[in-house]
Amino acid sequence: MSLFSGRRARAAALLAAAVLVASGCAKSEDTAASPAPGGSEAQQQVVKTPSGPTGAGCTIAQQGAAKFDLKTAVVGFSQSEKEANPFRIAETQSIKDEAAELGIANLKVTNAQSQFSKQISDVQQLIAQGAQLLVIAPLNSDGWEPVLQQAAAKKVPIITIDRKINAKHCTDYLTFIGSDxxxxxxxxxxxxxxxxxxxxxxxxxxxxxxxxxxxxxxxxxxxxxxxxxxxxxxxxxxxxxxxxxxxxxxxxxxxxxxxxxxxxxxxxxxxxxxxxxxxxxxxxxxxxxxxxxxxxxxxxxxxxxxxxxxxxxxSNPRFGALAFETAQKFIDGESIPEKVIIADREYDESNAKDSLSQAY
Missing domain, CATH: 3.40.50.2300 (Response regulator)
Structure with a gap:
């Protein structure tokens, strides 16, 4: 039976139906329909439909990583900023909630408290603790070379969320998931x-x-x-x-x-x-x-x-479902693009009052 069942089946269907974006070519008119108001599904991220070629992807064979079971694997999540910001609170909670729902027993979470040197040491410690998958919300885009070298040596795939790192796709990291x-x-x-x-x-x-x-x-x-x-x-x-x-x-x-x-x-x-x-x-x-x-x-x-x-x-911070769905597809041998771009809604006076329950 698949790791993803129940409401995750819908997330899987959305991801399968939408070609993942490997370049920043998607336009606002090319987005998937906004989620319907109300309920937990309204809060899930939807992948943007690309308007151009998706380019080359990355497979587990190309990275040379060994297959693993997400349920029993050591998974590391590195948060970058102090969780005084609602975005960071919702982002971390989404990762924790999804891991719990999927039965991922060995999720290790760190918080760099807005200090880049601490985030580097946090991730290095996660690698030393045997992480088989890293999900990172980077504080900065540059300066990741020590981590990338250690992760590459141990064939640990890296998914970055909400911010990019300046590195080489497939060689240094698996994919970036976030907004345009x-x-x-x-x-x-x-x-x-x-x-x-x-x-x-x-x-x-x-x-x-x-x-x-x-x-x-x-x-x-x-x-x-x-x-x-x-x-x-x-x-x-x-x-x-x-x-x-x-x-x-x-x-x-x-x-x-x-x-x-x-x-x-x-x-x-x-x-x-x-x-x-x-x-x-x-x-x-x-x-x-x-x-x-x-x-x-x-x-x-x-x-x-x-x-x-x-x-x-x-800018939707609920990365849990899409991050782990992408990781599972990678483990299953599917090709993952350099970028997975999500669709974001807008709020104004016409919908703000009715949409308060969907904000974070």
């Missing part, structure tokens, strides 16, 4: 253009430096603004490090230095919520400054309901 971050930035720009009627001054609260999420969300937003709304001017950019407190501090500075700002693009919800606190402290009213962000946390969706946030592009 450039597309997220473009969709956030579309929301900002609508909020400002295509004209105004906008500030960007940048994410933490050193990873592809920040770079690509910034690129997508700027490219879309330049292409579609030349009368929108980006007048301020500063990192809020994906943290609520830092987002608040930067927004407080922004209000002082750019009192005529019309919109704020926050590259995650925590910074957006920090910005809301700063605006309230400055005596602003809901809607005075249009805020658009990315993630889909319950706090941010509530912010839409309350009028403080204009719109949110989801």
């Amino acid at each position: 971050f450039v597309e997220q930035g473009k969709r956030a720009a579309d929301q900002m253009i609508k909020a400002l009627d295509g004209r105004g001054k906008v500030a960007i609260l940048l994410g933490a430096p050193g990873n592809n999420v920040t770079t690509e969300r910034t690129q997508g937003f700027k490219d879309q603004i330049a292409a579609k709304a030349p009368d929108i001017e980006i007048t301020f950019e500063q990192t809020g490090e994906f943290a609520r407190e830092k987002g608040q501090q930067v927004t407080e500075q922004l209000i002082q230095s750019n009192p005529d700002i019309d919109g704020i693009y926050a590259e995650n919800d925590e910074m957006a919520l920090g910005a809301v606190t700063a605006l309230k402290g400055a005596g602003k009213k809901a809607g005075d400054i249009k805020i658009v962000s990315i993630d889909g946390t319950r706090g941010a969706v509530q912010g839409i309901v309350d009028g403080w946030i204009y719109g949110v592009v989801e």
Whole structure:
């Protein structure tokens, strides 16, 4: 009997039906249908349908790894950041919940507490403890060479989730599972253009430096603004490090230095919520400054309901089902692509109230 049964059969069917994306060529109009409202299935990730060639994949034979049973294998999960962020809480819980449902008895979980050197040592320790599969949420995209060398020497497949590592597919890691971050930035720009009627001054609260999420969300937003709304001017950019407190501090500075700002693009919800606190402290009213962000946390969706946030592009953190389904396909000899891109929904005033239960 397959490891995946019951509700996992639906996840397997979704994954089998959708060709996994091996390049960033998928477009928003090519996504699978959004999950229906309500119930646990509404929270599951859906694989994006590619609009172009998927390229070469990677098999267990190519990696030279030995087959293993997920139920009895030592599986290591490395979380990168402190779990004060709802995204990280939901991400880790998804991995734990799925492992429990599948009967994976030897899941080892570490948390680097936002320290990259600790994450490297965490993963090295997981390898030393006999991990046969590694699922990593990387803090940074570079600097993984020591881990990759040790994992390759022991033929341990690596799945990265939500952030990429700069390394060679199949040789160094198996696959990346996550969102199209450039597309997220473009969709956030579309929301900002609508909020400002295509004209105004906008500030960007940048994410933490050193990873592809920040770079690509910034690129997508700027490219879309330049292409579609030349009368929108980006007048301020500063990192809020994906943290609520830092987002608040930067927004407080922004209000002082750019009192005529019309919109704020926050590259995650925590910074957006920090910005809301700063605006309230400055005596602003809901809607005075249009805020658009990315993630889909319950706090941010509530912010839409309350009028403080204009719109949110989801970045779904529930990686458990898809990560283990991908691992099982690899073990079974199927070819796994370099990227598995997921579809993300959007929240705005038209659906925020009804969608609160589906946010995390």
